[in-house]
Amino acid sequence: MRTLRRITLSDYEIVFDEDLSFLSEFLIAKNYSQVIVLADDNTARDCYPILIKYLPQLADAPLIITPSGEMNKNLASCEEIWAKMLQSHADRKSVVINLGGGVIGDMGGFVAACYKRGIGFIQLPTTVLSQVDSSIGGKLGVDFRYGKNLIGVFKNPDLVLVSTVWLNTLEHRQVVNGFAEIFKHALIQSPKQWDSLSQIEQIPPVQFHDILFESLLVKKAVVEADPFEKGWRKILNFGHTIGHAIEAYSLENDKYPLLHGEAIAVGMLMEAYIGTLSSGFPLSSLAEMEAVLLRFYSHYNIPEGIEEVLWQSMLLDKKNDKSKVLSVVLKAIGEPDIDVEMTKEFLSKAINYYQRLA
Numbered sequence: 552m553r554t555l556r557r558i559t560l561s562d563y564e565i566v567f568d569e570d571l572s573f574l575s576e577f578l579i580a581k582n583y584s585q586v587i588v589l590a591d592d593n594t595a596r597d598c599y600p601i602l603i604k605y606l607p608q609l610a611d612a613p614l615i616i617t618p619s620g621e622m623n624k625n626l627a628s629c630e631e632i633w634a635k636m637l638q639s640h641a642d643r644k645s646v647v648i649n650l651g652g653g654v655i656g657d658m659g660g661f662v663a664a665c666y667k668r669g670i671g672f673i674q675l676p677t678t679v680l681s682q683v684d685s686s687i688g689g690k691l692g693v694d695f696r697y698g699k700n701l702i703g704v705f706k707n708p709d710l711v712l713v714s715t716v717w718l719n720t721l722e723h724r725q726v727v728n729g730f731a732e733i734f735k736h737a738l739i740q741s742p743k744q745w746d747s748l749s750q751i752e753q754i755p756p757v758q759f760h761d762i763l764f765e766s767l768l769v770k771k772a773v774v775e776a777d778p779f780e781k782g783w784r785k786i787l788n789f790g791h792t793i794g795h796a797i798e799a800y801s802l803e804n805d806k807y808p809l810l811h812g813e814a815i816a817v818g819m820l821m822e823a824y825i826g827t828l829s830s831g832f833p834l835s836s837l838a839e840m841e842a843v844l845l846r847f848y849s850h851y852n853i854p855e856g857i858e859e860v861l862w863q864s865m866l867l868d869k870k871n872d873k874s875k876v877l878s879v880v881l882k883a884i885g886e887p888d889i890d891v892e893m894t895k896e897f898l899s900k901a902i903n904y905y906q907r908l909a
């Protein structure tokens with residue numbers, strides 16, 4: 552009898568299973584009327600053949616391929632997917648297997664949650680970011696006109712199955728990108744994991760499975776304490792107040808824009824610095840963070856004079872309370888301080904601090 556590592560949440564499980572045999576058993580046990588596989592063009596090419604190698608019985612299941620990338624995480628793509636599901640006669644007992652990164656997980660989950668008032672879905676996350684972050688916590692949705700993730704629902708999957716088998720074809724930059732959320736989980740809740748992460752020499756590190764498991768335990772504890780993001784779950788936004796603004800700026804202005812995790816790595820340093828001003832975060836811990844994060848995320852050149860652009864972008868962030876910009880900083884490693892009011896003065900000091908790190 553194999554013992555698989557599992558994380559049990561309120562109504563579903565995250566199962567670590569390299570060869571996907573648990574998925575095979577799970578599908579039999581659930582007796583779904585039909586399985587539909589959703590992939591983007593990259594995961595259809597790189598991951599779908601692996602899925603079929605391990606689960607040949609899925610070769611007959613409809614495969615729906617949707618264009619990859621954040622720019623396609625929208626209602627137009629959902630419509631195409633719904634149309635194809637209807638053409639495949641998917642009924643209310645069918646299940647969608649989301650084979651992809653956060654874009655497929657968020658959009659495929661949303662598609663399933665709305666199809667005929669809601670059918671089940673299984674997350675097979677194929678990026679580090681989706682394995683450690685987006686595939687758990689129940690947030691689903693798509694981007695719409697004015698911004699990211701504006702249309703969506705909360706709904707849990709039937710199962711999340713984590714395997715590193717997918718990662719061989721994932722670009723190294725994407726692996727490092729997803730790792731930023733692993734650093735974040737350690738910084739907000741696990742000084743012990745931060746200690747071990749500060750020793751790693753490469754990404755992915757040799758002990759990747761253990762690290763992924765520990766990191767998911769942090770996210771599980773946080774989302775279970777606050778499933779609908781009323782308060783405590785905000786700690787997951789550490790690095791994201793400034794990080795999102797930098798990500799948006801880079802997307803608009805850079806020839807090769809920063810990826811989400813790369814921007815969050817910048818945001819975490821800047822917000823940790825603000826913690827030294829607002830919440831007593833020790834300078835020695837900040838120095839440790841600099842040493843680790845700058846080892847893996849190259850310094851981003853923040854152009855002079857973009858403070859106002861970043862500030863406006865932060866004001867627009869949907870998580871803000873009226874006109875105040877609230878952010879999460881650290882009091883110590885593993886100890887977040889939520890609802891710290893971000894001021895323009897803090898932002899400006901944080902920009903100066905970060906520029907000095909170049």
Ligand SMILES: NC(=O)c1ccc[n+]([C@@H]2O[C@H](COP(=O)([O-])OP(=O)(O)OC[C@H]3O[C@@H](n4cnc5c(N)ncnc54)[C@H](O)[C@@H]3O)[C@@H](O)[C@H]2O)c1
Pocket residue numbers: 591592593594597598619620621624651652653654655657677678679680681684685686687688689690691699700717718719720721722725
């Ligand atoms: N729901 C949540 O709580 C939550 C949390 C964080 C992020 N997100 C969302 O996640 C999305 C980002 O996720 P992501 O970084 O996984 O991006 P992604 O899904 O766009 O994947 C990144 C790229 O890698 C490709 N890819 C994926 N797996 C591959 C593989 N194994 N081999 C080769 N190529 C592969 C994809 O086609 C894509 O081009 C964003 O839309 C973000 O809003 C959601």
Ligand SMILES: [Zn+2]
Pocket residue numbers: 732791811815
């Ligand atoms: Zn993030």
